[in-house]
Amino acid sequence: MNKILPRILAASIAAALIAGCSSTPQEQDETRGWSAEKIYSEAKAEQSSKNYENSNKLLEKLEARYPYGRYAQQAILETAYNHYKDQEPLLALSAIDRFIKQYPAHPSMDYALYLRGLVFFNESQGFMSFLAKQDMSERDPKAARDSFDSFKQLVTRFPESRYAGDAQVRMGYLIGALSNYELHVARYYYKRGAYLAAANRGKYLLEVYGNTKQVEPAMGMMVLAYDKLGMNELRDDTKRVLLKNYPQTTVLDKNFLDDRAWWAPW
Incomplete structure (x- = not known):
């Protein structure tokens, strides 16, 4: 009997501890009961404070709780x-x-296209670092082209948009930048003896x-390539057109292929 009591006591203590743990209040979600407007406002406040991760967490809750309202649509942007x-x-x-696909007629479509252009524009900065000592022919201009296409859609579809000027x-x-890239690649091919590729790139x-x-x-x-x-x-045909349009040209001089002589700033 004496040996049973300690076991019963230990079991009782363990059960009490488990019960105590299970009864510990769970962390409360402070956004519980918030309206869509309230969550959106708080998300914008976090965004203004550059707390982008916290802002996105609130925006996720907004989309989950109020998926069909105007705030949920704006939350995606x-x-x-x-x-x-x-x-x-x-x-x-x-x-x-996702926003462009779901809401093609949304009033903020101009901003969506502008933001898309900005994202690609930032991604293209590495490509446009022409002073970097790299082989430009191996660099991918896709981000620059995608950025251009997004901005072009914006100014074509929404010429009066506040974002059109920028x-x-x-x-x-x-x-x-893209035309300089083509010129650089043409020079690259020419200096390596790929004259047809150089001519085609110029064309x-x-x-x-x-x-x-x-x-x-x-x-x-x-x-030069021809x-x-x-x-x-x-x-001869190309040279004739060149001299007609640029009578003072120096691009046919022997130093044209020097490292900087070919450069055409924009």
Whole structure:
């Protein structure tokens, strides 16, 4: 009997401890009972304080509790903006694309396109670092092109948008960067003896970026490449057009292929 009592006592104590643990109040969700407007307001406050992760947690609750209201729609864009500011471009683009797909006629569609352009624009900065000592022919201009396309959609569909002006400025920068990229790649091919590839790259630049400062050096590159290929008729035709449009050109000088002589700022 004496041996049984300690066991009973130990069991009783263990049960009491378990019961005590189970009766510990669970952490309360302070947003319980909040309206959609209240959650959205708090999420914006966290966003203003640059607490993007906390802001997104609130926005997730907003979408889960009030999935069909106007605040839930706006929450998707705010989530995208938070990811953009928090340097999470893939998550930002995912949220933007979800918004564009679900709400194609939304009044904030211009902002969605603008934000999409900004995300890609930031991603393209590495590509546009032309002074970096890298082989530009191996760099991918896709982000720059996607950024340009998003801004172009914005200014085409919403020319009166408050974001259209900045989008146009960025488009000008992007088109200059992309045309410089094509020129750099053409030079890269030429210096490695791939003259046909160099000429074709110059021709592509003329067709796609015909209103940029890079047209003149691109035509010079084509003249030099056609000459190396023995394509005298194309060489002479291109040279004739070049001299007609740029009578003071220096792109046919022997120093044209020097490291900086080909450079065409935008």
